[in-house]
Amino acid sequence: MTLRLVTWNINSIRVRLDHLARVVQEINPHVLCLQETKVTDGLFPRAEVEALGFSHQHIYGIKGYNGVAILSRLPLTEPARHDWCGRQDGRHVSAYLEGGGGKRLEIHSLYIPAGGDVPDPEANPKFAHKLEFLKQTMAWFRKHGRNSGPMILGGDLNVAPLKTDVWSHKQLLGVVTHTPVEVAHLARLQDSASWTDAVRSFIPPEERLYSWWSYRARDWRKNNRGRRLDHIWVNEPLRGSLAGAQVMTSARDWKRPSDHVPVVVDLKL
DNA sequence: ATGGTCGCTTGGCGA
Numbered sequence: 252m253t254l255r256l257v258t259w260n261i262n263s264i265r266v267r268l269d270h271l272a273r274v275v276q277e278i279n280p281h282v283l284c285l286q287e288t289k290v291t292d293g294l295f296p297r298a299e300v301e302a303l304g305f306s307h308q309h310i311y312g313i314k315g316y317n318g319v320a321i322l323s324r325l326p327l328t329e330p331a332r333h334d335w336c337g338r339q340d341g342r343h344v345s346a347y348l349e350g351g352g353g354k355r356l357e358i359h360s361l362y363i364p365a366g367g368d369v370p371d372p373e374a375n376p377k378f379a380h381k382l383e384f385l386k387q388t389m390a391w392f393r394k395h396g397r398n399s400g401p402m403i404l405g406g407d408l409n410v411a412p413l414k415t416d417v418w419s420h421k422q423l424l425g426v427v428t429h430t431p432v433e434v435a436h437l438a439r440l441q442d443s444a445s446w447t448d449a450v451r452s453f454i455p456p457e458e459r460l461y462s463w464w465s466y467r468a469r470d471w472r473k474n475n476r477g478r479r480l481d482h483i484w485v486n487e488p489l490r491g492s493l494a495g496a497q498v499m500t501s502a503r504d505w506k507r508p509s510d511h512v513p514v515v516v517d518l519k520l
Numbered sequence: 521a522t523g524g525t526c527g528c529t530t531g532g533c534g535a
Contacts, residue, residue, distance in 0.1 A: 262526075262535085263527055263528075266527070287527095289528065290528095314529065315533090315534090316527085316528065316533085316534060365534075365535055367535090377534090409535095465524085465525080466525040467523075468524080469524080507526090509526095510525090510526075510535080
């Protein structure tokens with residue numbers, strides 16, 4: 252079988268249920284990793300999501316902001332919540348996907364802190380939190396990755412690592428999401444479990460690629476000042492299974508869009 | 521250079 256996984260910062264699942272339905276209709280994934288669901292678990296639209304075919308739901312929401320989920324057509328087992336930096340803030344969940352080609356895949360949905368405006372951990376506690384979050388997740392994956400089987404991670408990692416992941420490398424070197432210290436931290440996270448950047452294994456690094464465009468631009472398409480903040484990574488056991496990748500840019504043009512678009516990867520299992 | 525827009529916890533915060 253070919254397993255299709257989407258990661259998407261949906262920026263409120265309640266506001267964008269119709270968009271979720273459209274993603275399901277047009278892309279037909281087996282698994283969705285969502286970020287910024289922005290809803291407590293009691294108010295999560297479980298029935299509506301189940302009606303779309305996703306009866307297996309592992310959710311971790313808090314009031315007002317953040318919130319992550321793994322939604323699946325196939326069974327999910329051993330659902331886990333991961334908390335970092337001493338906060339219970341709905342940024343990381345994992346579960347095992349059962350039955351994909353007889354394999355058992357470990358899935359992670361991750362929402363790394365945005366980091367505020369000033370890229371200085373001394374002056375800006377949000378930036379300090381972002382760097383510390385990256386350190387704690389990399390330490391965990393370094394240990395955990397040693398004896399894990401096939402793993403796939405989808406998330407809003409809030410870092411655009413490559414020059415071609417931003418509209419202007421030069422102009423964004425001092426802007427949070429593209430500073431050298433964040434890129435170095437993300438590289439260490441990527442190294443922690445020998446992750447492969449699944450999307451960039453199909454869309455070459457020379458090619459500009461974005462997954463987020465600010466709401467504040469008057470015309471996002473015309474300015475095209477995007478950044479690639481949303482990523483899908485696979486570990487070594489899945490590297491040979493990679494079968495395709497795409498970024499659903501069209502979703503940014505829908506009515507009342509998220510500022511992020513869905514990112515899709517196919518795995519031949 | 522500043523402010524521009526969303527969604528949430530109704531109003532300031534986080535992005």
